[in-house]
Amino acid sequence: MSADSPADEVRRAVSAVMDPELRLPIGELDMVREVVVTGDVAEVAIALTIVGCPAADRIEREVRAAAAGVAGIGRVDVAVGVMSPAERAALTERLRGGRRRMPFGPESLTRVIAVTSGKGGVGKSTVTANLAVALAGRGLAVGLIDADVHGFSIPALLGLVGRDGLPPQPTRVDDLMLPPVAYGVKAISIGMFLPRGERGGGAVAWRGPMLHRTIQQFLTDVYFGDLDVLLIDMPPGTGDVAISVGQTLPHAEVVVVTTPQTAAADVAIRSALVARQTGQKVVGVIENMAAMTLPDGTVLELFGAGGGAAVAQALSTDEDVPLLGSIPLDAQVRVGGDTGAPIVVSHPDDPAARAILSVAERLVARPRGLAGRALPVTPR
Incomplete structure (x- = not known):
């Protein structure tokens, strides 16, 4: 068996370099293309x-470094070109696997979790962003769709902002969009597509058909x-959007976020009931902004108590819906949201971070039903 030539060794080393957007060698x-030594x-x-x-x-x-790392190579010249339209197509x-349909259908092995709330201001997006980062930190491949088109905030929460303070625009390869990555999470948001130069990235004033089309494109393109x-x-x-996602992803699991406040809890129940009407399964409740312990040991229940447990109990009619966790009110959560540094990374030992990490563990530990899904196994 003949030994590889120096060119073969360089090609092998260079071929292993990862594309940072596609996450493939x-x-x-x-x-x-050509490798000559x-x-x-x-x-x-x-x-x-x-x-x-x-x-x-x-x-x-990284190509230069990989080639230079091969024994006997003292200098590396890299010529950079661009794929032809046919090669790109x-x-x-x-990459699509020969399919142009939505890849997260009932047969997919990807676990789809919709995080919802009855009303705004309960910290749903902050919880979602931190959950995504926590799951990625466990070594999972995680994607995050910001379906809150009118009130998008995921890019800022993940620190996906450029020098102009606006979210980065996804790279386009023909009609395929490559989502930016932060903390190991691939994220997409309408805020990445709005006109540049406006504080906050501009506003979205769309009705049903446009909202539905946006969600479809996020899932397909x-x-x-x-x-x-x-x-x-x-x-x-x-x-x-709730109706569109429910119709498009009826097999998705739903997690409901509420605060301990009775008014928020009552509204949260409604969002879960609508999800169930589309066939989605409510798998748990997260109580956010729960009681915090002050430095002197005093427990402050700023938003009351018991809302999360009440929502879980109200939804546990035909099947058990657990309270996945209570996240205490924590100033570092707010700081992390403002700076784009999720608390599960910036202050992982804070009580709120520990609560979120615990919720992430409970979610991934939850058994999945694989009925109707095509497993990647070839009979022999």
Whole structure:
């Protein structure tokens, strides 16, 4: 058996470099072209997916480092080109798996969890963002869709903002969108597509058909790759988006967020009932802004007590709906939201962070029904 040539060794090393947006090796993406080794000089040609690829500098730098790491290579020259339209079309078709339908249907092995609330202001988006980061921290592949189109906040909560203070725009490879990644979470939000230059990224004033189309595009045209969990940050209430998501993802699991306050708890129950009408399964309740312990040991119940347990009990009619956890009121949660540093990362030992991490553990430990799902197993 003959030994590999220096060019083969360089090609193997370079092919293992990961595309930071697609999260796949560039060799697997057919981005490595000619590799020539003359003496101790390696010449490597690569083709990026699009002109102006935001990851170009990083890919070139890592290709250069990978080639230089091969024994006997003293200098590396990298030539950077761009895929042809035909090559790009072939790549997007391969990434889609030859399918143009929504990849998170009932047969998918991805666990889809919609996080909802009856009313705004209960911290639903903050809880969702922290849950996503907590799950990614456990080694899971996590995607996050900001379905709160009118009140989008996920990009800011994850620190996905540029120097202009606006969310980064996803890279487009033909009609496929590559979601930005923060803390290991692939996230998409309407805030990434609005006109630049306006504080907050502008406002969205859309009705049902536009909202439905947006959700459909997020589910179909965004390349998340293989996910373990897809979280959906739902808008509060029982409006058009809740109905669209329910009709599109009737197999999704639903987690309800409420505060201990009775008024918030009563409204939260309604959002869960609408989810059930579309066939979705309510798997738990999260109580946010629960009692906090002050430095002198005093317990402050700023929003009352018992709301989360009351919602869980009210929903436990035909089947048990557990209270997954109570997240205490914590100033660091607010600070993390303002700075884009989720508390589960910035202050993992704070009581609120520990409560969120515990909820994440309970969610992933929950058994899944695989009826109707095509398992990736080939009979022999």
